[in-house]
Amino acid sequence: xxxxxxxxPLLALLAxxxxxxxxxxxxKPKAVRGGPGxxxxxxxxxxxxxxxxxxxxxxxxxxxxxxxxASPWWGQISQAPGTIVAIWPIxxxxxxxxxxxxxxxxxxxxxELVNSGVxxxxxxxxxxxxxNEVAVQQNRSIYDPNFANQISRQLGAKxxxxxxxxxxxxxxxxxxxxxxxxxxxxIEVETSLVRFQNKSERSKAIVR
Amino acid sequence: MSGRRSPARPLRRALKWAGLALVAPVVVAACATxxxxxxxxxxxxxxGDVAGTEKVLNxxxxxxxxxxxxxxxxKETIVALLExxxxxxxxxxxxxxxxxxxxxxxxxxxxxxxxxAGQVGKWIFSDSSGKYHxxxxxxxxxxxxxxLNYVLAGDLSGARVEAKxxxxxxxxxGQLDAGKSAHGAFGSYIAGFVFERLGETDTAxxxxxxxxQEQPFPSLRAPVARLAARSSFRSPRxxxxxxxxxxxxxxEAAPAEAxxxxxxxxxxxxxxxxxxxxxxxxxxxxxxLAVGMGAAYITGSAAVLERSxxxxxxxxxxxxxxxxxxxxxxxxxxxxxxxELATNLDAEIVREYEALKPxxxxxxxxxxxxxxxxxxxxxxxxxxxxxxxxxxxxxxxxLAAEGAxxxxxxPDTRSWTLLPAFVFVARVPVAPGQHRLAxxxxxxxxxEHRDISVDVKPGGFAVVDVTTLR
Numbered sequence: 001x002x003x004x005x006x007x008x009p010l011l012a013l014l015a016x017x018x019x020x021x022x023x024x025x026x027x028k029p030k031a032v033r034g035g036p037g038x039x040x041x042x043x044x045x046x047x048x049x050x051x052x053x054x055x056x057x058x059x060x061x062x063x064x065x066x067x068x069x070a071s072p073w074w075g076q077i078s079q080a081p082g083t084i085v086a087i088w089p090i091x092x093x094x095x096x097x098x099x100x101x102x103x104x105x106x107x108x109x110x111x112e113l114v115n116s117g118v119x120x121x122x123x124x125x126x127x128x129x130x131x132n133e134v135a136v137q138q139n140r141s142i143y144d145p146n147f148a149n150q151i152s153r154q155l156g157a158k159x160x161x162x163x164x165x166x167x168x169x170x171x172x173x174x175x176x177x178x179x180x181x182x183x184x185x186x187i188e189v190e191t192s193l194v195r196f197q198n199k200s201e202r203s204k205a206i207v208r
Numbered sequence: 209m210s211g212r213r214s215p216a217r218p219l220r221r222a223l224k225w226a227g228l229a230l231v232a233p234v235v236v237a238a239c240a241t242x243x244x245x246x247x248x249x250x251x252x253x254x255x256g257d258v259a260g261t262e263k264v265l266n267x268x269x270x271x272x273x274x275x276x277x278x279x280x281x282x283k284e285t286i287v288a289l290l291e292x293x294x295x296x297x298x299x300x301x302x303x304x305x306x307x308x309x310x311x312x313x314x315x316x317x318x319x320x321x322x323x324x325a326g327q328v329g330k331w332i333f334s335d336s337s338g339k340y341h342x343x344x345x346x347x348x349x350x351x352x353x354x355x356l357n358y359v360l361a362g363d364l365s366g367a368r369v370e371a372k373x374x375x376x377x378x379x380x381x382g383q384l385d386a387g388k389s390a391h392g393a394f395g396s397y398i399a400g401f402v403f404e405r406l407g408e409t410d411t412a413x414x415x416x417x418x419x420x421q422e423q424p425f426p427s428l429r430a431p432v433a434r435l436a437a438r439s440s441f442r443s444p445r446x447x448x449x450x451x452x453x454x455x456x457x458x459x460e461a462a463p464a465e466a467x468x469x470x471x472x473x474x475x476x477x478x479x480x481x482x483x484x485x486x487x488x489x490x491x492x493x494x495x496x497l498a499v500g501m502g503a504a505y506i507t508g509s510a511a512v513l514e515r516s517x518x519x520x521x522x523x524x525x526x527x528x529x530x531x532x533x534x535x536x537x538x539x540x541x542x543x544x545x546x547x548e549l550a551t552n553l554d555a556e557i558v559r560e561y562e563a564l565k566p567x568x569x570x571x572x573x574x575x576x577x578x579x580x581x582x583x584x585x586x587x588x589x590x591x592x593x594x595x596x597x598x599x600x601x602x603x604x605x606x607l608a609a610e611g612a613x614x615x616x617x618x619p620d621t622r623s624w625t626l627l628p629a630f631v632f633v634a635r636v637p638v639a640p641g642q643h644r645l646a647x648x649x650x651x652x653x654x655x656e657h658r659d660i661s662v663d664v665k666p667g668g669f670a671v672v673d674v675t676t677l678r
Binding site for chain 2: 092094169171
């Protein structure tokens with residue numbers, strides 16, 4: 001008696017009952033280059049997360065710098081070129097670890113201020129070195145306004161630029177939205193008066 | 209009895225046993241779950257071999273070293289990365305630990321967003337086929353321990369971010385179940401410390417108040433008194449603490465000559481993370497008992513189980529970690545200071561699990577019903593085989609189908625198994641200068657002793673962390 005014909009349907013059923021496998025060939029990730037002049041000019045346009053990316057930073061900085069350079073304070077110091085300005089770290093009051101991004105933003109701002117030829121800018125590296133040293137010695141927070149004033153004075157700055165970024169972070173109905181608000185201020189070291197202030201906003205979300 | 213036996217009967221019996229023999233190894237071999245696959249990491253941790261634990265986890269994550277983040281996020285990647293972050297924390301590599309926790313936290317947020325509305329708080333899936341959803345205890349511990357990472361790395365700005373994330377999670381969990389899951393006194397305590405040191409008095413007091421809602425921390429009397437003198441924020445708990453007789457935070461047992469020196473004092477915050485939390489293992493339960501426990505959460509008809517070859521349900525059961533230490537001792541410059549239990553994660557995880565156990569069992573039975581239904585379908589198809597062998601083919605097909613599905617269905621034993629079971633804190637006012645700390649972890653497994661030296665600036669602070677992983 002031949003058993004072969006009886007085994008065939010069994011094999012067929014076994015094959016059918018086995019877990020399905022997904023064919024993934026051809027989906028291996030690869031590195032690409034993006035930005036203007038590359039094969040992917042729009043690579044930087046898409047949002048990848050709710051954190052601030054380069055495009056957000058550039059737009060936030062552009063908004064603030066345009067306002068700053070159109071302000072009465074800028075008009076005033078343009079009359080006396082060479083005024084020394086320090087750039088103080090931006091306080092991160094958000095729920096995201098964006099200190100690196102904020103440093104990039106300050107770096108861009110420093111570049112723009114230096115290239116304006118209107119103000120002299122204290123090296124942020126030297127300033128950070130000194131601030132951190134004194135902060136450790138005196139157990140002070142670098143975001144303490146009195147401390148910022150003290151260090152800026154020691155560096156010979158007449159004004160310092162500072163700010164803070166905060167967020168409103170919400171979850172609702174399968175979505176998450178983070179609203180960033182960046183405040184920027186120019187403080188006069190001698191008087192602690194606010195000479196310029198501006199607010200710029202950006203929202204990021206994960207939507208369905 | 210008839211002398212004639214069907215010629216097909218011996219063949220049928222042989223094929224039945226052959227079928228079972230075919231299915232059984234598949235079921236056994238393919239069922240290694242997360243907790244089984246990471247057992248070597250826990251074994252190394254139990255032996256005090258932190259480097260060994262790290263090595264096992266890097267192999268699991270397919271990363272060359274702990275400097276690398278995983279390149280692919282699979283079903284077990286997040287939880288394994290959390291395990292590695294805890295190892296790095298125990299090693300004192302705070303920055304790398306923080307990097308792992310931030311990466312894992314970001315992925316967890318994306319997963320939660322991806323779930324259906326109303327499901328975010330339901331971490332009940334008892335099979336491991338889905339993506340990982342951390343329970344409240346793990347979510348809150350993640351932000352709390354990462355806050356500590358940043359404090360230990362001297363980055364109060366980073367700690368502030370984690371404090372905010374901790375609050376968002378805590379408030380969200382509070383909305384879900386009327387605050388039952390919004391525990392985490394340890395996180396609130398550390399957040400209070402962070403904001404106190406950032407000079408943000410009101411916020412610091414609010415966090416300390418949050419911590420006091422859960423535990424009567426005697427060590428907070430002095431900080432709260434200091435902050436309250438500069439803030440108008442009050443709550444019944446703050447008022448109660450302020451109404452107490454002025455006291456030093458010196459322990460009663462401390463000798464008189466150890467009275468804190470005059471201001472400006474410094475402060476040492478000591479955090480002791482001891483033991484490991486319970487973890488899940490695959491466990492079998494007879495179907496009858498399981499149906500009784502999870503009846504309210506079963507989807508589908510349990511009647512189909514009557515023809516199932518398997519008469520048990522496999523589900524993830526929580527078991528003790530067997531860790532060595534559960535208490536500790538702290539000496540600062542030879543004087544003993546009390547350690548306060550800030551968070552008992554061991555008890556919190558058991559409570560969470562027990563509350564969800566009927567749902568977990570119900571989900572396991574539901575999956576069993578699906579398997580049995582598919583097996584019945586295969587049996588029906590097999591029964592149509594010709595030459596009188598339909599019943600045998602049907603039986604084998606049913607067994608094969610059920611076996612294959614059992615093999616693919618693993619109970620979800622994923623959890624952050626290297627989380628400390630007990631978190632203790634102590635705050636010690638000290639004169640500026642060098643201080644010697646002797647920290648001893650104790651428990652059924654003996655003792656582990658560490659000598660640590662710290663330098664405290666006038667009005668400054670030092671934070672000391674001791675994490676044993678065992």
